[in-house]
Amino acid sequence: GAGVSQSPRYKVAKRGQDVALRCDPISGHVSLFWYQQALGQGPEFLTYFQNEAQLDKSGLPSDRFFAERPEGSVSTLKIQRTQQEDSAVYLCASSLDRRLSSYNEQFFGPGTRLTVL
Amino acid sequence: KNEVEQSPQNLTAQEGEFITINCSYSVGISALHWLQQHPGGGIVSLFMLSSGKKKHGRLIATINIQEKHSSLHITASHPRDSAVYICAAPLETSGSRLTFGEGTQLTVNP
Numbered sequence: 001g002a003g004v005s006q007s008p009r010y011k012v013a014k015r016g017q018d019v020a021l022r023c024d025p026i027s028g029h030v031s032l033f034w035y036q037q038a039l040g041q042g043p044e045f046l047t048y049f050q051n052e053a054q055l056d057k058s059g060l061p062s063d064r065f066f067a068e069r070p071e072g073s074v075s076t077l078k079i080q081r082t083q084q085e086d087s088a089v090y091l092c093a094s095s096l097d098r099r100l101s102s103y104n105e106q107f108f109g110p111g112t113r114l115t116v117l
Numbered sequence: 118k119n120e121v122e123q124s125p126q127n128l129t130a131q132e133g134e135f136i137t138i139n140c141s142y143s144v145g146i147s148a149l150h151w152l153q154q155h156p157g158g159g160i161v162s163l164f165m166l167s168s169g170k171k172k173h174g175r176l177i178a179t180i181n182i183q184e185k186h187s188s189l190h191i192t193a194s195h196p197r198d199s200a201v202y203i204c205a206a207p208l209e210t211s212g213s214r215l216t217f218g219e220g221t222q223l224t225v226n227p
Contacts, residue, residue: 033214042121042203042217043160056214091160095213103147103207106215110159 002026004109006092012115013082021077021112025094032075033106034067035091043091049075050097082116089113120144123204123218130225136191138221140204143185149206150215151178151189160203163189194225 005024013019025032031050035043036059045059051072060067064083069075079086093106121142130136140149148167154160164171164178166187171178175194180187191198201222205215 031213035215035217042219043205043215044217045211045214048212048214056212059214093215097213103213105148105162105165106150106213108152108160108162110157113157 004092004094004107006090006109006112008112009110010113010115012117014117015083016081017116018078018080019082019114021079021090021114023075023077023092023094023109025073025075025092026096026107027073028096029094029107030072030097031095031104031106032069033093033095034075034077035093036061037089037091037111039088043089046077046090079114082114084116087114087116119219120208121204121206121216121218123202123221125221126219127222128224130194130223132195132225132227134194134225136194136198136223136225138189138202138204138223140187140189140218141185142206142208142216145209146182146185146206147209149180149187149204151187152203152205154201154203154220163202191223196225196227199224 034046037043048056049069064080066078089111091111092109095104095106151163175192177190201220203220205217
């Protein structure tokens, strides 16, 4: 079956431009995570959804970052007024969460590489 | 100090060598991922394990939950193994979100 998909794969934005990054999780997966990976570093947590509810957004670096998952499937990460420090790979992951009492494996998308000029 | 640490940061090997990458963590976890990332950014999950050892082809992953340590081994390394290898785990203090190591850049020369 289809895995996690993300679009676009590459995005170049001029500083100050707004961008929207899309994540299509595996069908039926309850949980969805966004991570940000700066060049040469490991990914870092941005935000987490369980169905349509955003349960944790503590990793969002500023109020320019906004994420939504209105119908509990596709998610969009929006960055307003992009800055050069926003340049990174943005990774999406989803998990089934059949057993809420234990960790459920996360499956990763290919990422969106954002470059802000 | 990062809660998940990897070593070495960079590793260069000759084709055929046995390779070990280490990952240690400072708080309790229930499972740990080993991930592979090629240039271009896409992440492939190699293993998820919560105890003991798993093997897939030339790759072996081990974990000792009590000692807070995991290793990834590559036997008979090949240039196509060149990639960044990252360990990641859901810390018991952070719910389901993953905390990642900094990654190990592996280069295998022919």
